[in-house]
Amino acid sequence: MKLVILGAPGAGKGTQAGLLADRLGIPTISTGNLLRAAMQQGTDLGKQVKEAMDAGKLVSDELIIQLVKERLGQEDCKDGYLLDGFPRTLAQAKALSGFAKIDGALSIEVSDSEIEHRMEGRRICSKCQATYHVEDNPPKVEGICDKCGGQLVIRKDDTHDVVENRLHIYHEETEPVKEYYRQEGLLLAVRGQKKLADTTQLVFDALGISL
Numbered sequence: 001m002k003l004v005i006l007g008a009p010g011a012g013k014g015t016q017a018g019l020l021a022d023r024l025g026i027p028t029i030s031t032g033n034l035l036r037a038a039m040q041q042g043t044d045l046g047k048q049v050k051e052a053m054d055a056g057k058l059v060s061d062e063l064i065i066q067l068v069k070e071r072l073g074q075e076d077c078k079d080g081y082l083l084d085g086f087p088r089t090l091a092q093a094k095a096l097s098g099f100a101k102i103d104g105a106l107s108i109e110v111s112d113s114e115i116e117h118r119m120e121g122r123r124i125c126s127k128c129q130a131t132y133h134v135e136d137n138p139p140k141v142e143g144i145c146d147k148c149g150g151q152l153v154i155r156k157d158d159t160h161d162v163v164e165n166r167l168h169i170y171h172e173e174t175e176p177v178k179e180y181y182r183q184e185g186l187l188l189a190v191r192g193q194k195k196l197a198d199t200t201q202l203v204f205d206a207l208g209i210s211l
């Protein structure tokens with residue numbers, strides 16, 4: 001199965017992608033990992049990625065498309081793969097259609113207010129990295145980790161302004177991609193649930209596979 005996974009930051013996309021990849025025995029290809037690997041291996045593409053990043057520029061669509069194309073041509077992708085973080089733009093989606101036949105684009109839909117609730121209420125232990133939520137999964141003592149007694153802190157990425165900004169960028173970039181797959185008849189939308197296991201059930205049902 002060749003799948004694209006779409007979902008806002010905090011929607012649980014990475015978690016569901018991991019579960020699906022394990023169940024189907026196929027790799028998850030994430031753009032972040034691809035970029036890191038290319039830089040480490042020092043390939044021609046990797047050097048171009050590094051140059052762009054060192055200059056503080058965004059890596060171009062063209063470069064990312066080239067990296068994904070190469071990766072999907074490798075042996076372990078023969079029976080399928082999950083694409084996480086790609087395509088992020090309409091140009092990338094169209095390019096992908098030129099070299100891969102995608103079976104579906106799974107979109108995990110979570111409302112902005114729910115994402116804000118999830119991320120802004122999140123607290124992380126400064127010692128052991130355990131995660132809590134002030135309402136949904138509170139520690140026994142406010143501000144203190146149950147497991148190790150460490151101080152709970154708010155990550156920089158979880159503040160209101162950062163979350164709002166990331167959601168704004170996500171919608172701007174991803175709506176055209178979703179619309180593209182809708183028109184191609186490939187869009188599978190699943191509503192993200194409060195409980196992770198409930199979302200997983202809906203995802204597997206949408207794809208017609210048993211848990």
Ligand SMILES: [Zn+2]
Nearest residue numbers: 125128145148
């Ligand atoms: Zn802790």
